[in-house]
Amino acid sequence: EDQVTQSPEALRLQEGESSSLNCSYTVSGLRGLFWYRQDPGKGPEFLFTLYSAGEEKEKERLKATLTKKESFLHITAPKPEDSATYLCAVHLFNNYGQNFVFGPGTRLSVLP
Amino acid sequence: EAQVTQNPRYLITVTGKKLTVTCSQNMNHEYMSWYRQDPGLGLRQIYYSMNVEVTDKGDVPEGYKVSRKEKRNFPLILESPSPNQTSLYFCASSPTRTTTNEKLFFGSGTQLSVL
Numbered sequence: 001e002d003q004v005t006q007s008p009e010a011l012r013l014q015e016g017e018s019s020s021l022n023c024s025y026t027v028s029g030l031r032g033l034f035w036y037r038q039d040p041g042k043g044p045e046f047l048f049t050l051y052s053a054g055e056e057k058e059k060e061r062l063k064a065t066l067t068k069k070e071s072f073l074h075i076t077a078p079k080p081e082d083s084a085t086y087l088c089a090v091h092l093f094n095n096y097g098q099n100f101v102f103g104p105g106t107r108l109s110v111l112p
Numbered sequence: 113e114a115q116v117t118q119n120p121r122y123l124i125t126v127t128g129k130k131l132t133v134t135c136s137q138n139m140n141h142e143y144m145s146w147y148r149q150d151p152g153l154g155l156r157q158i159y160y161s162m163n164v165e166v167t168d169k170g171d172v173p174e175g176y177k178v179s180r181k182e183k184r185n186f187p188l189i190l191e192s193p194s195p196n197q198t199s200l201y202f203c204a205s206s207p208t209r210t211t212t213n214e215k216l217f218f219g220s221g222t223q224l225s226v227l
Contacts, residue, residue: 043218
């Protein structure tokens with residue numbers, strides 16, 4: 001069964017304290033891995049797509065990396081406005097359409 | 113402004129009373145999808161549509177119906193809601209109907225409570 005897990009479930013950081021979020025997956029055929037950010041009361045917003053092991057993408061204080069079994073979202077010197085839930089999703093091969101499997105998310109709090 | 117619009121934002125209803133949650137996108141996207149989000153379970157796909165008049169089941173379709181009569185609209189219908197359908201619902205769209213890696217654009221969500 002295709003499965004995506006994320007750890008930790010919740011993370012509390014001080015402003016400026018760098019850390020990493022993990023997304024692990026066991027899937028039958030990966031087309032791509034997506035990271036989204038979700039603020040309370042809002043829908044997820046796209047951050048990155050990674051397609052192959054070894055690929056990296058960066059945006060401001062965020063950097064996403066991908067291996068054959070997991071992805072990391074590295075947050076460097078976070079600020080309070082980085083507080084949100086971060087979701088990863090895998091895009092799978094199938095015969096009938098797009099299938100995204102989402103992880104449960106990591107809830108990040110950055111304290112001033 | 114390019115967006116996915118869901119209505120209503122909040123809905124409280126009783127068991128068995130039919131309801132519809134509307135979803136509309138103004139980006140001319142071919143692909144649209146419905147998800148429900150529950151604590152600890154992440155987003156789970158209910159139904160999706162590759163194009164007008166083409167819909168298919170996602171991972172948790174039981175108790176839901178959809179239709180895609182127009183490209184921009186993709187309503188979610190609960191014919192006889194039950195308390196286990198209490199959840200946060202999101203509509204999403206993406207530009208193409210091919211199986212390429214297209215990011216999803218999400219609506220703001222509909223919080224449904226079934227009493």
